[in-house]
Amino acid sequence: MSLLSVHGLTRRFGGLVALDGVSFDVHEGEIKAVIGPNGAGKSTLFNCISGFDAPTCGHVVFAGVAVAGMKPHAVVRAGMARTFQNTQLFDEMTGLDNVLAGMHAVTHTGMLAASLRLPGALREERRSREEARRLLRLVGLGDAADSQAGDLPHGLRRLLEIARALASRPRLVLLDEPAAGLNTAETRELADVLYRVRDGGVTVVVVEHDMGLVMEVSDGIVVLDRGCKIAEGPPRLVQKDRAVIEAYLGEEPSDDV
Amino acid sequence: MRGRDSYIAWALVAAAAVAVLALPLLTSDRYLLKVFTFVGLNAIVVTGLALLFGYAGQISLGHAAFFGIGAYASGFVTTKLGWPFLAGLALAVGLSAVGGLLLALPSLRLKGHYLAMATLGFSEIASILFVEAKPITGGNDGLSGIPYAAVGALRFSTPQANYWLVWGVAIAAVLAVSGIVSSRPGRAMAALHGSELGASACGIDPASVKTGAFTVSAGLAGLAGCLYAHVLGFVAPSSFALDTSIVLVAMLVVGGSRSLAGPVAAAALLTLVPFADSILPGLSPATVAFLQEWKGDISGVVIIAVMLFAPGGIAGVVRALRGRFGGPGRPTRAGAVSAGPASVAEEEGSAV
Amino acid sequence: MHAAELLQFVIAGLKNGSIYALVALGFTIVYAATGIINFAQGEFYMLGGMVSVFVLGALKVPLAVAIAGGVALTVVVGALVERLALRPRRDAGQLTLIIITIGVSLLLRSVARHAFGANELSLPAFSPGPSVMFMGAAIERQALWVWAITAVSVVGLWLVYEKTSFGRAMKACSISHEAARLMGIDTARVVALAFALAAGLGAIAGAAVTPLTSTAFDVGARIGLKGFAAAILGGLGDFRAAVAGGLALGLVESLSVAYISSTYKDAIALVVLLAVLFLRPQGLFGRMAKEKV
Numbered sequence: 007m008s009l010l011s012v013h014g015l016t017r018r019f020g021g022l023v024a025l026d027g028v029s030f031d032v033h034e035g036e037i038k039a040v041i042g043p044n045g046a047g048k049s050t051l052f053n054c055i056s057g058f059d060a061p062t063c064g065h066v067v068f069a070g071v072a073v074a075g076m077k078p079h080a081v082v083r084a085g086m087a088r089t090f091q092n093t094q095l096f097d098e099m100t101g102l103d104n105v106l107a108g109m110h111a112v113t114h115t116g117m118l119a120a121s122l123r124l125p126g127a128l129r130e131e132r133r134s135r136e137e138a139r140r141l142l143r144l145v146g147l148g149d150a151a152d153s154q155a156g157d158l159p160h161g162l163r164r165l166l167e168i169a170r171a172l173a174s175r176p177r178l179v180l181l182d183e184p185a186a187g188l189n190t191a192e193t194r195e196l197a198d199v200l201y202r203v204r205d206g207g208v209t210v211v212v213v214e215h216d217m218g219l220v221m222e223v224s225d226g227i228v229v230l231d232r233g234c235k236i237a238e239g240p241p242r243l244v245q246k247d248r249a250v251i252e253a254y255l256g257e258e259p260s261d262d263v
Numbered sequence: 264m265r266g267r268d269s270y271i272a273w274a275l276v277a278a279a280a281v282a283v284l285a286l287p288l289l290t291s292d293r294y295l296l297k298v299f300t301f302v303g304l305n306a307i308v309v310t311g312l313a314l315l316f317g318y319a320g321q322i323s324l325g326h327a328a329f330f331g332i333g334a335y336a337s338g339f340v341t342t343k344l345g346w347p348f349l350a351g352l353a354l355a356v357g358l359s360a361v362g363g364l365l366l367a368l369p370s371l372r373l374k375g376h377y378l379a380m381a382t383l384g385f386s387e388i389a390s391i392l393f394v395e396a397k398p399i400t401g402g403n404d405g406l407s408g409i410p411y412a413a414v415g416a417l418r419f420s421t422p423q424a425n426y427w428l429v430w431g432v433a434i435a436a437v438l439a440v441s442g443i444v445s446s447r448p449g450r451a452m453a454a455l456h457g458s459e460l461g462a463s464a465c466g467i468d469p470a471s472v473k474t475g476a477f478t479v480s481a482g483l484a485g486l487a488g489c490l491y492a493h494v495l496g497f498v499a500p501s502s503f504a505l506d507t508s509i510v511l512v513a514m515l516v517v518g519g520s521r522s523l524a525g526p527v528a529a530a531a532l533l534t535l536v537p538f539a540d541s542i543l544p545g546l547s548p549a550t551v552a553f554l555q556e557w558k559g560d561i562s563g564v565v566i567i568a569v570m571l572f573a574p575g576g577i578a579g580v581v582r583a584l585r586g587r588f589g590g591p592g593r594p595t596r597a598g599a600v601s602a603g604p605a606s607v608a609e610e611e612g613s614a615v
Numbered sequence: 616m617h618a619a620e621l622l623q624f625v626i627a628g629l630k631n632g633s634i635y636a637l638v639a640l641g642f643t644i645v646y647a648a649t650g651i652i653n654f655a656q657g658e659f660y661m662l663g664g665m666v667s668v669f670v671l672g673a674l675k676v677p678l679a680v681a682i683a684g685g686v687a688l689t690v691v692v693g694a695l696v697e698r699l700a701l702r703p704r705r706d707a708g709q710l711t712l713i714i715i716t717i718g719v720s721l722l723l724r725s726v727a728r729h730a731f732g733a734n735e736l737s738l739p740a741f742s743p744g745p746s747v748m749f750m751g752a753a754i755e756r757q758a759l760w761v762w763a764i765t766a767v768s769v770v771g772l773w774l775v776y777e778k779t780s781f782g783r784a785m786k787a788c789s790i791s792h793e794a795a796r797l798m799g800i801d802t803a804r805v806v807a808l809a810f811a812l813a814a815g816l817g818a819i820a821g822a823a824v825t826p827l828t829s830t831a832f833d834v835g836a837r838i839g840l841k842g843f844a845a846a847i848l849g850g851l852g853d854f855r856a857a858v859a860g861g862l863a864l865g866l867v868e869s870l871s872v873a874y875i876s877s878t879y880k881d882a883i884a885l886v887v888l889l890a891v892l893f894l895r896p897q898g899l900f901g902r903m904a905k906e907k908v
Contacts, residue, residue: 058460082466094464096457098521099450106447107454111466113447117475120446121439131446174466322710324717369893375709376652377892380843384888387840391882505836509721516714556729563721567700570715574707 007070009034009209010055010086010178015064015074017050017233024050025061026233032178037200037210039220042230043253048213049091051230052180056088057081069177083111087176089167091183091213097156101147101166104155105138108173141169144206145199161192168199178209185216197223221245229253276524280434287423296422298538300494303429304487305530309514310433310440310523311483316512317520318444319476320456322379325366325386326511329359329481331393331503333488338406338498339399348413352489359485360478367477371470386508393500405499412493425494432490436483441523443479452476453521513562517569519578528577536561619751624873625866626749630758630827632865633765637820638842639849639857640772641813647789647852648809651709654716655696656817657839658723662689663818664830665727668736678739686818692723693814697807705806720835727832735829738822757826764823768816769858776854781808789852837881844888850901860898 008031017025025047032038040048053059055066057078066074073081087108096104113134119127142151145165150158155166164184171179184200185193193216200223204210214220220227220241227244229237231253237244244250283303287296308330315321336358337351346354370381393400400406412419412428419428443449451472454462459469492498514533518526539546539554546554569576575583638660645653667685671678700719704711741760746753776782787795788805795802821830821838841864849860868883891898 056464058463077468078460078463079466079468082464088464090460090464094458094461096454096461098457099453103450103453107450107462107467108465110447110451110454115447117443117448117479120448121442123442127442127446134447170465320710322713369889373892373896376713377847377896379713380652380840380847381889381892383840384844384885384892388882388885388889391879391885395878509717512714512717557725560721560725560728563718563723563725566714566718567722570707570711570718571700571703574704574711 008032009069010211011065011067012051012055013065013067015051015054015066016062017047017054017059018062023233025054025064027064028230028233028235029064030228030235030238032209032211034177034209035204035207036225037204037212037223039224039227040211040213040230041215041217041220041227042236045232046230046253047233048230049182052088052182052213055081056086056180079111082174082176085177086180087171087174087178088180089164089171089182089184091186093163093167095155095163095167095170097154099155100152101142101155101158101169102135102138102151104166105141105170105173106134108170109134109138111174138173141172142166144172144202145169146195161188164188165196165199168203172203172208176208178211179203181210181212183213183215185214185219193219276437283430283434284427287426291423293422296426298535300422300426300429302531302534303426303433304491304494305511305514305534306433306527307429307436307487307490308484308511309518309526309530310436311480312511312515313518313523313526314440314443314449314452314483315476315480316515317518317522317526318449318456319452319472320520321473321476322375322512323382323477323480323508324379324505324512325382325384325389325508326480326484327503327505327507328386328389329362329484330488330491330507331389331498331500332359332362333485334492334498334503335393335400335406335488336485337489338409338492341410341493342406342408348410348493351493352486355485355489356482357485359488360482362485363477363479363481364474366481367474370477371473383505383508386505390500390504393503400500403500405497406492407497409492409496409498411496412490419493429490429494432486436486437523437527440483444521444523448472448475456520510562513566516566517576519576519580522576522578522581525576525578525581533561533565617751621873622750622752624869626752626754626758628866628869629862630755630761630865631868632845632862633761634820634824634838634861635841635845635864636858636861637765637768637816638838639846639861640768640854641817642843642846643852643854643857644772644785644809644813644816646846648785648806649705649712649788651712651716652843653810653813654713654839655720655723655835656813656842657835657837658720658727659689659693659814659817659835660821660838660842661727661830661832661835662692662723662814663821664738664825664834665731665736665821665832666818667822668738668825668830669731671738678741682738682822685822686815689818689821690811690815693810694807696723696814697810701810702803702806720839724832724835731832733832735831736825737829738825740826741823755827757823761823761827764819765858768819769854772812772816772854775812781805785809840888841884844884844891847891847896847898848887850898853900856898856900859900863899 010032013029015025015028028051040051042048050059054061054074057073057076057080060075064074065072068084068086071084073084096107099107113130115127115130139151142148145168147162147165147169150162150166155163158166168181168184185196188196197219200210224241226239227241228235229244229250236249236253237247286299290296308326312323312326315323333355337355340346340354341348341351366382366385370378373381394403419425451462451467454465454467455469455472462469510533514529515526517533518529537554573580638656641656641659642652645651663685666688667682670676670684671681696719700715701712704715740757742756744756746755747759776785784795784800784805787798787800788802792802845861845864846857848864849856864884864887867887868880871883872880
């Protein structure tokens with residue numbers, strides 16, 4: 007049984023077909039990469055899976071639950087979390103508060119308990135803070151806890167968003183171009199973070215352009231081109247796939263490959 | 264805020280509370296006490312508005328309407344129906360909270376200027392109703408003869424008693440709301456303000472956060488309205504019009520976002536400035552005359568000045584000062600923290 | 616109700632509707648150029664009437680000159696507002712800019728109260744004389760002026776937008792400031808001119824209506840709300856929609872007075888405003904914008 011099953015996913019915007027019958031599975035404990043030239047539909051795919059967009063037709067089944075068309079916060083509660091291509095951090099809040107916000111779905115203190123400072127609320131707050139610090143250390147941001155998210159350099163912001171995504175104790179995380187804008191050293195650290203995440207029992211699906219990273223960390227790769235899946239398989243086979251090579255030859259070389 | 268910082272903050276709050284509560288022991292000037300009682304009423308409304316606007320980022324240009332609903336609700340049932348004060352209080356809070364809920368629900372998809380206009384429209388309709396629903400509101404003449412607040416045998420019939428009633432409630436409200444903003448529900452609101460997409464990705468339901476913030480802030484405004492009615496003894500529509508809403512917004516703007524102390528301080532400032540001639544005995548006649556002329560007009564100037572020169576308001580200034588004199592350094596690499604810009608030698612083989 | 620009576624209400628509705636259309640155009644122009652709602656638009660309307668009255672009284676010039684002066688001075692105010700209060704913070708978020716325009720609105724109202732007093736003021740009719748009869752209904756001569764001014768303004772605006780380079784620059788800005796800048800357009804100047812234009816339209820509307828309804832320092836807020844309601848009823852961002860929205864709002868308001876009651880006349884526009892915002896924010900002719908992830 008796969009953890010995430012995408013079947014026949016199609017998304018049309020008027021006359022434009024952004025996704026055309028995309029199907030693939032993700033198994034528990036995998037690191038799966040989704041690659042493809044610009045405009046292939048990768049972000050649309052993520053949006054349809056995570057509830058930020060609804061497919062025109064097709065199914066998305068996560069842990070046995072049909073999630074296509076669910077609101078984003080409901081998808082998080084179902085166990086899938088995501089990061090964004092343009093990081094959507096809360097810039098005016100500290101790193102710690104960002105991660106704490108990510109724990110919203112797995113905590114339950116409401117306004118009444120909070121306003122009365124009930125012991126249960128205070129206890130939950132204390133435990134949440136410990137967990138949040140642990141997550142920050144996991145991604146290597148232990149010292150950024152009290153810094154304002156808006157002040158952090160780009161590479162750390164991306165890591166912070168990953169920590170925030172992990173805060174909801176998801177079974178699967180969708181990472182949208184986590185390596186974008188990272189230098190070699192930072193990408194190296196990102197790979198380590200991805201392994202740590204996987205080893206912690208969280209399945210990872212990552213959209214990426216950095217081929218070095220993709221080839222190194224993924225167990226399986228799905229290749230999209232112009233909305234269609236053109237290849238799927240382990241890295242070494244996908245690398246040599248004729249259709250994949252042609253799809254990439256047809257696009258402008260990008261700076262970060 | 265952790266450790267030493269939060270002890271200092273609690274100490275300051277306790278000191279302020281003691282100072283505020285001690286005022287009637289230091290003076291028996293009725294006028295002064297009345298003025299400071301109004302500061303307390305504004306503090307209650309502003310605390311609720313800070314939750315909605317300063318934290319959750321939902322602009323409301325019509326909060327005076329909820330203030331009015333609370334005042335009229337309690338005023339009407341205690342004068343015309345003979346209800347006891349506490350029942351009037353409960354009705355005031357309940358009705359205004361429901362009002363907030365009813366405004367929030369259709370407004371969920373509205374942002375920015377659309378939301379501002381919706382709250383404005385709602386408030387203007389309330390204004391018209393306050394004037395036209397004569398059997399309940401007494402029309403332009405309003406309701407008079409509203410009895411003093413009373414809890415059991417205890418009647419709040421003196422300026423001192425009313426001062427303590429209002430400020431007791433205000434301090435409780437500030438404490439309660441500060442509990443909210445420093446924990447999960449407050450973070451959800453601040454997250455929504457920071458990025459609605461990011462908040463959704465945290466499992467936060469924007470609709471329920473907005474609705475909750477509107478309802479609570481409207482209820483607090485209604486609570487203040489009820490107290491206002493019983494402290495003053497009469498209510499008239501002119502107290503709940505657009506001008507009042509704008510002054511409240513000005514208090515939030517001057518106070519700054521993501522803060523309670525800032526807006527409360529701003530509420531004190533903006534409520535007291537028109538009365539400066541009565542409070543500060545040493546002002547020159549020219550200054551007094553100037554204040555009398557322009558006292559209704561400060562809101563506009565203040566809003567513009569703050570937005571142009573100190574957009575973070577009081578809270579922003581305080582934060583900047585704290586940042587200058589200590590606070591965490593800027594991290595440059597995972598695990599490494601330096602107080603200044605990153606050293607190039609620390610990065611190996613950086614890309615272009 | 617007799618046909619003549621009904622016609623009377625329709626005429627009143629179209630007269631008021633033209634005023635709402637002019638104010639709505641002011642909102643639309645600024646929105647198209649900057650993406651913000653100028654909460655001070657109603658004050659430009661107020662200043663148009665008030666300053667004209669002041670010029671007439673202080674300088675004893677012919678009415679036309681006084682009105683020209685009133686409108687011109689209001690245009691200057693509009694340009695100053697943009698330059699001093701908005702341009703310094705042009706990159707701030709929408710919320711900040713909204714608040715600044717609210718502050719400006721308050722400031723203009725205060726200044727007007729101190730400069731011109733708190734009383735109602737009026738202008739003489741532009742062409743004195745009895746009302747014109749039309750199919751049994753009476754049309755005030757000033758109403759004809761209102762329609763004429765509205766028509767000229769709308770046509771003039773259309774010409775500016777379609778035939779001049781400034782108009783093209785405005786259209787570019789309404790799509791994207793960045794793209795416009797890349798094309799060499801001075802977006803700062805476009806924004807300044809947009810404000811001046813919006814102020815001028817509001818002022819003309821205010822001056823044209825003052826002979827009919829008098830003016831006072833605090834008329835800005837209500838007319839601003841109604842003008843905004845008209846603008847979004849049509850659909851924000853489109854000029855024809857603003858005019859259509861203005862006329863439609865005027866008619867709806869007038870007919871409710873005819874068939875329901877006149878007590879709640881002002882509430883009608885507010886109900887329309889809320890109905891549009893809650894049910895169809897893009898208005899009758901606009902399109903919904905979608906947030907991109």
